[in-house]
Amino acid sequence: MSDRIAMDIRQLRYFVAIAEQGSFSRAASLLRIAQPALSMHVRNMETDLGTSLLFRSPRGVVPTEAGEILLRNARIILDQLATTEEEIRVHDNNPRGEVCLGLPGTISQILTVPLITAARARYPNIKLRIAEAMSGFVLGWLREARIDLGVLYRDAADSGIATVPVLEEELVFFGPATPRPGMEISMEISVEGEALDYGLIAALPLILPGEAHGLRELLERQALMAGFELNTAIDVDSYSNIKELVASGFGYSILPLNAIAREVAAGDLRSWTISRPALQRSVRLAHALERPMTNAVAAIEALTREVLRDLARTGRWVGATILPEEPG
Missing domain, CATH: 1.10.10.10 (Winged helix-like DNA-binding domain superfamily/Winged helix DNA-binding domain)
Structure with a gap:
């Protein structure tokens, strides 16, 4: 033989x-x-x-x-x-298995329930687990293979992480419905809904997330590119605390439109659009390139993209617009 x-x-x-x-x-x-x-x-x-x-x-x-x-x-x-x-x-x-998706807290509030609902209906054999943290931590989890997918607010400067832009959301300037004495914006620019120059906004006392927060980094970077500094009076990472401090008259802030839409509609806050430059941030789906994507992970990635777009299309994500798909 x-x-x-x-x-x-x-x-x-x-x-x-x-x-x-x-x-x-x-x-x-x-x-x-x-x-x-x-x-x-x-x-x-x-x-x-x-x-x-x-x-x-x-x-x-x-x-x-x-x-x-x-x-x-x-x-x-x-x-x-x-x-x-x-x-x-x-x-x-009919893919099966467990998929862990990392979400920033502000996106988790919007996305988690509709995504889990859609996943249960379409993929009953997939167990979807949501891990919530600031965007920077989500990126770290991807690099450490602790999660399968993540949603980030910016492209990752990392050859091992692939990101795909899905949405873009508007950032707006807002203040209290009734400012404290001495905290009023000049009458000539105080009409609610009008666009305010970012340079003017930067000089006002601002209540912003801490320097480790992705939104703060974006705001600092845009200010630096425009040639001015932000007048940050208070650092607070919690959006709910930022809104409460602003409503109490301790200063002003910049957050995604969706984060303050309910308080503006209730008359607790006043908002203005931002110009020169207008501020937006992208919402991107991310995964690690060096890890093979299982059928279950691929199914949840596609479903997450679908649900995100649906949230923007139906107006449930206020201030979000759908970005065109990148050729792949």
Whole structure:
């Protein structure tokens, strides 16, 4: 027997067909292959195995004792292969497994419930777990492989992380409905809804997230590019606390429109758009390039993109616009 046996699935199928048909010609017709080529495959198998597999007679062919062993195991192998192929097809159509998605807190408030609802309805065999933190922590979790997917507010300066822009949300300037004495904005620019220059806003006492926060970094970067500094009076990472401090008259702030839409509608806060420059931030889906994406992860990634766009399209994410898909 040779040291190396080189049989493949095709040869096993050919051998089973010959044994079951009892004829090279009938097997060749069934397999739609030339009979000489079929005979050559059998000769190659017999050479590799060092024994005869078929007994040839005028009435046809039957397996030898060695051929019966091969036939029995070949059927098992082919059956297992067929079962595996079917499982893969079912898995592709009905993925299963656990997927962990990292979300910044402000996005989690908007996205978590509709996404879990959609995932339960469409992919009942996927367990979706949400991990919530500031955008910078979400990026760190991706790098450490602690989560499968993340939503970030900016592109990652990291060759190992791929990000795809999905939405863009507007940032707005806002203040208390009734400012404290001495905290009023000049009357000539105080009409609610009008656009205020970022340079004017930067000089006012601002209540902003801390320097480690992604929004603060964006605001600082835009101010630096425009040639001025922010007059930050209070650092607070919590959006709810920022809004409460602003409503109490301790200063002004800049947050996503969606974060203050309810308080503005209730008359607790006043808002202005920002100009020169207008401020927006992108919402991006991210995953680690070095980790293979399972069917379950790919399904949740596509569903997350779909739900994000639906939130913007239906107005449930106030101030968000859908970005065009990047060619891939």
